Amino acid sequence: MIIIPAIDIKDGNCVRLKKGKMKEETIFSNSPREVAKKWFSEGAELIHIVDLDGAVHGRPINKEIIISISKDSKDKQIQVGGGIRTFEDAKRYLEKEVSRVVLGTNAVENPDLVAKISFNYPKRVVLSIDCLDGYVMTNGWVKGTSIKPTEVLKEYEEFPLAAVIFTDISRDGMMTGPNINATFELVSHSNLPIIASGGVSNLKQIETLTKKSDKPNSLYGLICGRSLYEGAFRLKDAINTAKKRK
Numbered sequence: 001m002i003i004i005p006a007i008d009i010k011d012g013n014c015v016r017l018k019k020g021k022m023k024e025e026t027i028f029s030n031s032p033r034e035v036a037k038k039w040f041s042e043g044a045e046l047i048h049i050v051d052l053d054g055a056v057h058g059r060p061i062n063k064e065i066i067i068s069i070s071k072d073s074k075d076k077q078i079q080v081g082g083g084i085r086t087f088e089d090a091k092r093y094l095e096k097e098v099s100r101v102v103l104g105t106n107a108v109e110n111p112d113l114v115a116k117i118s119f120n121y122p123k124r125v126v127l128s129i130d131c132l133d134g135y136v137m138t139n140g141w142v143k144g145t146s147i148k149p150t151e152v153l154k155e156y157e158e159f160p161l162a163a164v165i166f167t168d169i170s171r172d173g174m175m176t177g178p179n180i181n182a183t184f185e186l187v188s189h190s191n192l193p194i195i196a197s198g199g200v201s202n203l204k205q206i207e208t209l210t211k212k213s214d215k216p217n218s219l220y221g222l223i224c225g226r227s228l229y230e231g232a233f234r235l236k237d238a239i240n241t242a243k244k245r246k
Contacts, residue, residue, distance in 0.1 A: 001209065001210050001218075001219050001220065001221060001222060001242045001243075002045050002046060002220070002221045002222075002239075002242065003044070003206070003221070003222055003224055003235065003238045003239050003242050004044070004045075004046050004047065004048045004195065004221050004222065004223045004224065005039040005044050005047050005048070005223075005224055005225075005228055005235060006047075006048045006049075006050065006197075006223050006224065006225035007032050007035055007036060007039075007047060007048070007049045007050070007069075008049075008050045008052050008225065009032050009049065009050065009051055009052060009053070009062040009065060009066070009082075010022070010025060010052040010053055011053065012030070012032075012062065012065060013027045013028075013029065013030050013032070014027070014028050014029040014030075014031070014032040014035045015027050015028065015052070016028060016225050016226045016229055017052070022052065022056065026226075026229075028229045032049070032062075032065055032066075032069065033065060033068055033069055033072060036049075036069045036072065036073065036078070037072060037073075039228075039235060040073055040076050042234075042235045042236055043235060043236055043239050044076075044235065044239075045076075045077060046076075046077040046078070046079065046099070046221070047069075047073075047076070047077070047078045047079075048078075048079055048081075048102075048165075048197075048223050049066055049069065049078055049079065049080045049081070049082075050080075050081050050082045050102075051063070051066065051080070051081070051082030051083050052082060053082075053083070054082035054083020054084070055081070055082040055083055055104075055139075056083075056139075056142070057083060058083055058085050058105075058139070059083045059085065059089065060082070060083045060084065060089055060092075060093075061082075061083060062082075063092070063093070066078075066080050066093070066098070067093075067096045067098070070093075070096055070097045070098045070099075071096075071097065074097060077099040077100070078098055078099055078100075079098075079099060079100035079101070079102055079126050079162075080093055080098050080100070080101055080102060081101065081102025081103070081104060081126070081128055082102075084101050084102070084103060084106075085105065085106060085110075085113075086113070087113060087116055087117055087120075089101075090103075090117045090121070090125075094121050094124055099124065100124050100125065100126050100162050100163075101117070101121075101124065101125055101126070102125075102126045102127075102128050102165065103117070103125060103126070103127060103128065104127075104128035104129070104130055104138065105138040105139050107127050107128065107129065107152055107156070108136055108138050108145060108147060108152065109138060111155060111156075114127070114156070114159065115159065118159045118160055118161055119159075119160065122160035123160055123161070123162045124162055125159075125160075125161050125162060126161065126162050126163045126164065126165060126195075127152075127156055127159075127161055127163075127164045127165070127192075128164075128165045128167070129149045129152050129153065129164060129165065129166050129167070129186070130167045130169055131149050131166070131167065131168060131169060131182070132144070132168075132169040132170055133170070134148060134149075134182075135147060135148060136148070136149060136152055137169060149166060149182070149185075149186055150185065150186065150189050153186060153189055153190050153192075154189070156192070157190065157191065157192065161192055162193070163192065163193040163194070163195050163220055163221070164186070164190065164192050164193070164194050164195065165194075165195045165196075165197050165223065166182070166183055166186050166194060166195070166196060166197065167197040167198045167223075168182060168183075168197075168198045168199065169198065170198075171198040171199030175199060175200075175201035175226055175227055175230075175232065176199050176201065177199050177200070177201060177205050178196050178197075178198060178199045178200050178205060178209065178222075179198065179199065180208065180209065180212065183196045183209075183219065184212060184219070187218070187219055193220035193221070194219055194220055195219075195220055195221040195222065195223060196209065196219060196221070196222045196223070197222070197223035198223075200222060200224055200227050201227050201232055202227070202232060202233060203233050203237060203238065203241045206222065206233075206238055206241045206242055207241050207244065209222060209242075210241065210242050210243075210244060222242065224238060
């Protein structure tokens, strides 16, 4: 299992939200570019970047900052989500040395577009399944559906995806611990690499996820946000914990 630091960008700043609520932000840096350099220097293999403004407005807003990060880290991997709603949006990122694009709203509202992007750029699309109270949310986590995450996952099993992110919105930014049961329900239903997101607050939780990630039901990665920014643990220690097996 790999540890994936998160960088959420709002109004050009690196922020963290609580439960995805745009009004409940904490600004941690006015330079997402420098934050990315920090995480890579401390051992990150992959960074997860979200254009929060883009997610709400339905189009990339902070793309210049994100592209500058990709240029700084040509030998590293970044995955970018937030507001990628057209083939051209995805193409611009992927042809600017961004490793992967993350699609969430389109996974529910436009599967044909997901197909077009993923088959044109195999293993460079990450599906994001964001849930609240067991049901998928879209459009920057503000629009509810009656769709369960396993239903979305089933539709994409044959797609050449790089991974699938599962986020429990109720835990995102709250540091109350990840939703282990819901995460591993998805793991058990899929052959795609699953990335957990939302709520991790200590190394013990990472250890629990790692121990539960032995094959055949393996968890590919864990996104960490507020816990890193608030110093609940060091990235280096999280990476080392995630490498351990029981």
